[in-house]
Amino acid sequence: MSIPLVPQLLRSHLKELADNDQRLDGRNQYQGRDLELEVNVLANAEGSARVRMGDTIVFAGVKFQTMTPYPDRPNEGGLMCMAEVRPVAGRQHEAGPPSAASIELSRVVDRGIRESGCIDTAGLCIIPGEKAWQVILDLFAVSDDGNLFDAFALAGIAALRNAVIPQEKFEIGEDTPLVVSKTPIMCSYQRVGGRFVFDASGREELGGDERIHITLGDDNHVHSLQKGLKGAFTATEFTELMAEARKKGDELRKMVHALEGGN
Amino acid sequence: MGYGDVQMIDANGIRNDGRKAGDVRPISIELGVVPVADGSCRMRWGNNDVIAAIYGPMEAHPRKIQRQDRAVLDVRYNMAPFSTSDRIRPGFNRRSREISKVTAEALESVVMLELYPRSKIRVEIEIICAEAGTRCVGLTAASIALADAGIPMTDLIVSVASGKINDVVVCDLNKSEDNYGEADLPMGILPNTGELVFLQMDGDLSPDEFQEAWDYNMNAAMVIHEYCVEALKTGRYPQ
Numbered sequence: 032m033s034i035p036l037v038p039q040l041l042r043s044h045l046k047e048l049a050d051n052d053q054r055l056d057g058r059n060q061y062q063g064r065d066l067e068l069e070v071n072v073l074a075n076a077e078g079s080a081r082v083r084m085g086d087t088i089v090f091a092g093v094k095f096q097t098m099t100p101y102p103d104r105p106n107e108g109g110l111m112c113m114a115e116v117r118p119v120a121g122r123q124h125e126a127g128p129p130s131a132a133s134i135e136l137s138r139v140v141d142r143g144i145r146e147s148g149c150i151d152t153a154g155l156c157i158i159p160g161e162k163a164w165q166v167i168l169d170l171f172a173v174s175d176d177g178n179l180f181d182a183f184a185l186a187g188i189a190a191l192r193n194a195v196i197p198q199e200k201f202e203i204g205e206d207t208p209l210v211v212s213k214t215p216i217m218c219s220y221q222r223v224g225g226r227f228v229f230d231a232s233g234r235e236e237l238g239g240d241e242r243i244h245i246t247l248g249d250d251n252h253v254h255s256l257q258k259g260l261k262g263a264f265t266a267t268e269f270t271e272l273m274a275e276a277r278k279k280g281d282e283l284r285k286m287v288h289a290l291e292g293g294n
Numbered sequence: 295m296g297y298g299d300v301q302m303i304d305a306n307g308i309r310n311d312g313r314k315a316g317d318v319r320p321i322s323i324e325l326g327v328v329p330v331a332d333g334s335c336r337m338r339w340g341n342n343d344v345i346a347a348i349y350g351p352m353e354a355h356p357r358k359i360q361r362q363d364r365a366v367l368d369v370r371y372n373m374a375p376f377s378t379s380d381r382i383r384p385g386f387n388r389r390s391r392e393i394s395k396v397t398a399e400a401l402e403s404v405v406m407l408e409l410y411p412r413s414k415i416r417v418e419i420e421i422i423c424a425e426a427g428t429r430c431v432g433l434t435a436a437s438i439a440l441a442d443a444g445i446p447m448t449d450l451i452v453s454v455a456s457g458k459i460n461d462v463v464v465c466d467l468n469k470s471e472d473n474y475g476e477a478d479l480p481m482g483i484l485p486n487t488g489e490l491v492f493l494q495m496d497g498d499l500s501p502d503e504f505q506e507a508w509d510y511n512m513n514a515a516m517v518i519h520e521y522c523v524e525a526l527k528t529g530r531y532p533q
Contacts, residue, residue, distance in 0.1 A: 073343065073376060073377075073422060073423045074341045074343075074423050074425070075341070075376065075377055075378055075379055075423050075424065075425075076376040076423075079376065086329035086330055088327075088328070088329070090374070090376075090422060092374065092375065092376025092377075093376070094375065094376050094380075094381035096381060113375070113384065115374075115375075115384055117370075117372065117418070117420065118349075118370065118416065118418050119328065119331075119345065119347045119370075119418035119420050120328075120330070121330050121331075122330075122331075122349045122352065122416075126370060167375070167381055169374065169375040169376050169381075169384075171374050171375075171376075171420075171422070173327070173328055173345055173347075173420070174327075174328045174329050174330045174331070174347075175330060176329065176330050200379075233330070
């Protein structure tokens with residue numbers, strides 16, 4: 032694993048920009064990059080989405096398998112969320128077993144979706160104690176120019192909300208939409224040049240410090256939080272980010288809901 | 295179900311997706327789809343959806359993989375977990391290793407590696423959605439992505455497969471034709487010389503059938519080459 036050299040020049044440039052309330056690509060502090068969200072883009076997935084945020088591009092695909100319910104939860108199915116950042120997504124990404132960074136990525140996205148309770152695992156049971164649906168959400172990065180967290184979380188929930196349980200293929204009944212009762216949305220902030228910015232680009236991540244990921248549900252309940260990388264932040268800073276995440280979350284949730292009703 | 299049990303072509307020679315024997319599935323090509331890469335291409339061919347990205351030439355490390363007289367190609371063919379009907383467990387398997395190897399050897403035959411001694415060129419082929427013939431789409435897309443990256447090559451590679459269904463030789467097998475057909479002949483063709491840099495086959499073909507499949511591939515490659523050239527000139531095909 033090559034460790035990227037962070038030139039002091041980049042850091043001091045980012046600091047200078049931040050002091051003047053500017054960013055590398057001309058955005059405001061809490062402004063995201065231009066965003067595209069498409070659903071049902073993959074013919075072989077039971078639910079799918081593609082997200083582009085600037086030069087960051089990801090796909091999410093939902094597949095279903097049947098599983099034996101866990102002995103302590105005989106009436107429930109399961110949800111599995113996996114993120115892959117393969118070498119295709121950037122020259123810094125290397126082949127091999129998943130890195131700690133990509134494991135963190137998939138676990139943080141997984142928690143936001145799982146803990147929101149948006150998927151009713153009891154509804155996934157087919158025969159109690161014997162057979163249940165396992166929902167598998169695979170997140171796949173095609174191009175990494177920063178903030179894969181938000182891209183994965185957005186693609187993931189959009190893919191789930193458009194997923195269809197392939198009951199016919201498994202000879203269980205008719206195909207039926209997966210019930211997803213909420214729309215958890217993640218917003219990520221990274222300290223760049225001394226202040227937090229929303230949706231950091233690859234260059235900002237390279238010259239930045241700690242990051243904070245906030246996943247909020249429809250009613251603004253908090254479902255997952257994660258602080259990553261070296262650095263310390265204040266309660267005041269966090270309060271401001273929470274307020275920003277609520278605003279941004281509403282906006283993104285509307286975007287996801289606007290794409291629904293196709294199936 | 296096995297060989298011959300499934301009717302895939304009717305009395306009028308129309309296949310189950312409406313094509314005639316020599317027809318190729320619809321193809322679209324888009325360049326620059328991986329903005330952070332040095333060259334990239336998304337090729338949709340039937341329901342196949344494939345992304346190829348190029349990184350490099352770059353320093354080859356560890357040093358033991360370096361070649362003093364040429365660049366090394368590091369080629370990875372991979373299927374995304376959601377690309378097929380049954381989910382694929384992530385990670386390399388024997389099939390993807392073999393395809394990566396023969397794809398690398400095909401590309402090594404056209405890339406002018408001697409221009410970049412001691413360096414490495416990474417070729418990443420990701421199958422996002424699979425519907426028969428992914429190795430052909432992957433190889434074709436990789437050659438377009440290499441051209442998009444500005445890497446000198448003696449020719450593009452156009453790869454296409456023909457085969458046999460219900461005793462009829464047909465071009466560019468689709469999913470059910472690949473599953474239940476009697477033969478599959480994928481070839482990687484250099485359009486400017488007609489030479490081959492990639493060849494596999496499995497199944498059962500008589501000498502005449504083999505020649506017919508071969509000719510279908512050659513003819514299809516010339517047509518698909520036009521699409522590739524147009525995509526390289528304008529960034530996409532069709533417009």
